[in-house]
Amino acid sequence: MSKPRKPKGRPISGWLILDKPFDFGSTEAVSKIKWLFKAQKAGHAGTLDPLASGMLPIALGDATKTVPYVMDGRKIYEFAVAWGEERSTDDLEGEVTQTSDARPDEAAILAILPRYTGTIEQIPPQFSAIKIAGERAYDLAREGETIEIPAREVEIHRLTLLRADKDRAWFEVECGKGTYVRSLARDFGRDLGCYGHIAELRRTYVAPFDEDKMVPLATLVALEEIEDQDERLAALDAYLIDTTEALSQLPHLAVTDDQARRIRSGNPIILRGRDAPLPAPEAYATLKGDLVAIGAIEEGEFRPKRVFG
Missing domain, CATH: 3.30.2350.10 (Pseudouridine synthase)
Incomplete structure (x- = not known):
């Protein structure tokens, strides 16, 4: 062998x-x-x-x-939208597909932002990692296919106009998983009747x-x-x-050496006393600061699901 x-x-x-x-x-x-x-x-x-x-x-x-x-986790992006052109990739990389001489003023931009706050329907870009019939959308797009990508719900927690000039506007958005900022730029441009694409994009936060x-x-x-x-x-x-910093949003349980050994063997441990943690579908256990396992707190036990060395 x-x-x-x-x-x-x-x-x-x-x-x-x-x-x-x-x-x-x-x-x-x-x-x-x-x-x-x-x-x-x-x-x-x-x-x-x-x-x-x-x-x-x-x-x-x-x-x-x-x-x-x-x-x-939530994410925060700062981005600039260039007006006057829509592009195949919805950013600087793509070919120009639509043009317009119209330009929005600041009042017009501010007026549309409430439409993009909260839970919204969004169609991902043609050039995206979304799977269509088992294939990535960007692979199909590179082969010249125009595909119908279904809209999906995304969460926009906050959307702020930072500044604007004639040809470009800068924004900050705090959003949930699966949000495409390129789609926001495309849809802003269509709503404002001037077309638009991402000219600058920077991610400044990924929770936590x-x-x-x-x-x-x-x-x-x-x-x-x-x-x-x-x-x-x-x-x-x-x-x-x-x-463990990646798990800071989960309940935390500090365990003893004996409990850590049981958990690492795949066994649950009993949680007793008035300080016992409340039930939770996911929590993490540590031994002297080192991650032992991620699991669930159920029926007075911590039940490991994913164990760490």
């Missing part, structure tokens, strides 16, 4: 909150971070288009098991990570100049955020 392959790289875990540069793909960014940190595993929590910059949370090691909790946690890629790349590998990796690791 052949021995199981030992994973390449270091078994480190944690979150890196990358400030992704413009014109750099999300998958490319994850590969670069995985290589820099010599990590066994890496993944991101929510794609940013290559022409967008800003917050790209990247999970390393066991933190990849917590990606869904960040994917579901704040903007001040972001690390520019250039800062990390500059550490390659440190010749001693152990020193270089230690300098990189200093930018990692503990895996």
Whole structure:
């Protein structure tokens, strides 16, 4: 029998909150971070288009098991809409498909914003990762197909006009999972009768990570100049955020060594006393600050669903 392959790289875990540069793909960014940190595993929590910059949370090691909790979080974007052209990709990358000499004034822009606040119906862009009959929409669009993408509900918590001039307007939006800012730009332009597309896009927040946690890629790349590998990796690791920060919206349970052993074996633990936590469909347990498991609190027990080393 052949021995199981030992994973390449270091078994480190944690979150890196990358400030992704413009014109750099999300998958490319994850590969670069995985290589820099010599990590066994890496993944991101929510794609940013290559022409967008800003917050790209990247999970390393066991933190990849917590990606869904960040994917579901609120996001904040700052973006600029250029008026007068609609494009095939709804951003600067695409071909011009519609033009107009009309330009909206600030009052007209402010008047439409209430239509885009709350729960709204939105049609994703033709060039998007939405699956249509098992294929990505952007693959079909690149083959020249025009496809019918069904509208879906998204949540816009806040939408603010920051400033405007004749040809461009700048906005900030706080939104839920699955919102396409490119679709907002397209629909603004259609509503205002002038057409529009995204000219600038930056993500500044992905719950629960704040903007001040972001690390520019250039800062990390500059550490390659440190010749001693152990020193270089230690300098990189200093930018990692503990895996548990991704779970801060969940109830927390601190457990003992004996309880942690039971949980890591896949067994539930009994929760007694007046300080026992209330029932919850999801909660996380730690031992001396280290993540042990994510599970449910039910019928006076913590029942593990996902266990961590």
